[in-house]
Amino acid sequence: MRAIETCRTAVLGGHVDLCLDCGAKTPSYNSCRNRHCPKCQGLEQAEWIDARKERTLPVHHFHVVFTLPAELRPLAMAHQEVVYAILFREAARTLLELGETHLDATLGVTEVLHTWTRTLTYHPHVHCIVTGGGLALDGQRWVKTSKKYLFPVKVLSRLFRGKFLAALKQAQVAGELTISDRDFAMLIGPLYRKDWVAYAKRPFGSAERVFEYLGRYTHRVGISNQRLLACDERGVRFLTKNGQSVCLPPEEFIRRFLQHVLPFGFVKIRHYGLLAPANVKTKLEVALRLLSPPETPPRTDATLELAAPEMSTWEDRLLALTGIDVRICRHCGGSRLEKHALSALDTG
Numbered sequence: 001m002r003a004i005e006t007c008r009t010a011v012l013g014g015h016v017d018l019c020l021d022c023g024a025k026t027p028s029y030n031s032c033r034n035r036h037c038p039k040c041q042g043l044e045q046a047e048w049i050d051a052r053k054e055r056t057l058p059v060h061h062f063h064v065v066f067t068l069p070a071e072l073r074p075l076a077m078a079h080q081e082v083v084y085a086i087l088f089r090e091a092a093r094t095l096l097e098l099g100e101t102h103l104d105a106t107l108g109v110t111e112v113l114h115t116w117t118r119t120l121t122y123h124p125h126v127h128c129i130v131t132g133g134g135l136a137l138d139g140q141r142w143v144k145t146s147k148k149y150l151f152p153v154k155v156l157s158r159l160f161r162g163k164f165l166a167a168l169k170q171a172q173v174a175g176e177l178t179i180s181d182r183d184f185a186m187l188i189g190p191l192y193r194k195d196w197v198a199y200a201k202r203p204f205g206s207a208e209r210v211f212e213y214l215g216r217y218t219h220r221v222g223i224s225n226q227r228l229l230a231c232d233e234r235g236v237r238f239l240t241k242n243g244q245s246v247c248l249p250p251e252e253f254i255r256r257f258l259q260h261v262l263p264f265g266f267v268k269i270r271h272y273g274l275l276a277p278a279n280v281k282t283k284l285e286v287a288l289r290l291l292s293p294p295e296t297p298p299r300t301d302a303t304l305e306l307a308a309p310e311m312s313t314w315e316d317r318l319l320a321l322t323g324i325d326v327r328i329c330r331h332c333g334g335s336r337l338e339k340h341a342l343s344a345l346d347t348g
Contacts, residue, residue, distance in 0.1 A: 001258070003032035007039055014342055021334030027342065028326075036261050038224050045219035048269075055275060055284065057108060058291050059142075060132035060203040061210045062150040066091040066160055067125040067197040071187065075179065076124050081263050082176045083168075084113060084124065090163040091126050092272035098151045098159065099273070105134030105143040106283060108274035113262075116222045118240040120248075120256035129210060132203055135274060135287045142290045150200050157198035165191060218269050222260040 006012050014029035031040045068076060068087065076083040092109050099107035108131040117123045133144040165188055171177055172184050179187070204210050227239040236253040239245050248256070262268055271277065274284045319325045328335055 001254075003034040004037045004039075007032035007034070007037050010342060016340045016342060017329070018338045018340055019329040019332060019334050020336035020338060022329060022332040024329060024331040026330060035219075036221050038221050048218055052110075055280065056210055057131055057274070057284075057287055059144070060147055062130045062132060062203050063201040063213075064095065064128040064130055064150065064156070065125055065197075065199055065201075066094070066128070066156075067123070068164075069191060069194060069196055071191060071194075073122055073124065075177070075187065077122060077259070079171075079177055081266060082171050084262075084266065086164060086167045086171065087124060087126055088113065088270050090160060090167050091128060092270075093163055094156060094160040095128060095130055095151075096273050098155065099134050100137065102151060103134055103143045103145065105136050106273050106279075107131050107134040108284070108287075109272040110275055111270050111272065112218050113268040114220070115260045115262075119246055120222050120253070120260070122259050129213075130200075131274065135283055135290070139283070139286055142287060147203055153199055156200070157196045160198055161192070161194075161196045164196075222257050 008014075008029040008031055010029060012030040012032065014027060017026045017028060018024075019026075031037075033040050035044075066087070068083075072083070076087075088111055091111060095107055095109050099105055110129045112127045113124070114127060115122060115124045130150060132147065132150070133142055136143050168177075168188065172179070172181070177184065204213060223238060228236070229239060229245055230237040231250075235247045235249045237245050237247040273279070274287055315326055327337060329337060
């Protein structure tokens with residue numbers, strides 16, 4: 001909260017841009033760079049999207065979501081690192097196992113953890129971007145899936161349910177959960193008979209849109225500034241769905257927001273299958289070669305370095321990725337800007 005409160009204020013320091021053409025003075029304050037801050041994700045998101053595009057396979061992709069049932073949310077809140085790690089791992093294992101059994105192939109999977117709803121209530125789930133096909137297990141060809149669906153939803157949800165509960169049992173046996181064996185058995189027993197929520201959306205229109213779409217999820221926080229409508233004696237009002245809004249007392253708004261602060265150092269974006277770090281230089285390269293036209297050699301780090309323009313500063317990267325040039329005066333469009341200490345604000 002301290003980071004967000006002081007982000008882009010004089011508390012964190014900064015400078016003043018003086019335009020030598022029109023004389024305008026524009027203060028620029030430093031960012032907190034906290035990953036939960038709604039103001040600090042723009043450049044990081046653009047850079048992530050740009051980097052991931054170099055590993056995007058030229059095939060259709062599916063968006064699959066795995067959600068934990070409401071009964072497990074208190075346990076997840078109390079043991080976030082353990083339960084979130086299981087959620088990541090078992091969602092990936094579900095998809096990869098079905099890829100092997102239904103296609104005899106290894107899929108590529110990118111997962112992003114979200115813990116909120118539009119009203120900021122606690123709702124842990126993972127968004128998965130899955131390749132519409134995979135590299136054959138013998139590594140000799142690319143196996144396509146139907147463009148209409150990836151796998152049957154019931155198969156997805158039931159396999160995930162079994163894998164997640166089995167992993168949760170292992171965590172209990174290993175002493176990673178602070179819950180009695182009796183309470184644990186009472187908690188998970190009924191969950192074997194409950195239908196879990198897993199669904200797959202229609203495939204993307206083109207491979208180029210995959211990570212632009214996913215980028216809206218990777219660096220999103222519980223609520224963006226654009227959704228805030230008012231903050232007054234009645235509370236904090238913000239947009240939810242379909243143009244509707246909700247108003248919460250300030251302390252409740254803050255409580256809900258802080259539910260979604262992840263454990264320190266916890267990685268919320270993970271890659272599996274063809275996109276796993278261990279496979280990037282091996283199986284992924286083979287898949288790219290099989291899918292690339294003969295006249296178009298697969299993209300490698302060396303060719304990318306030759307083709308990429310030199311962007312030595314963060315200003316260059318911001319301009320290339322977002323089209324925003326902070327070296328241009330926002331008042332007159334002039335390019336003659338001088339940086340001065342914040343004390344220059346006192347001069348007029």
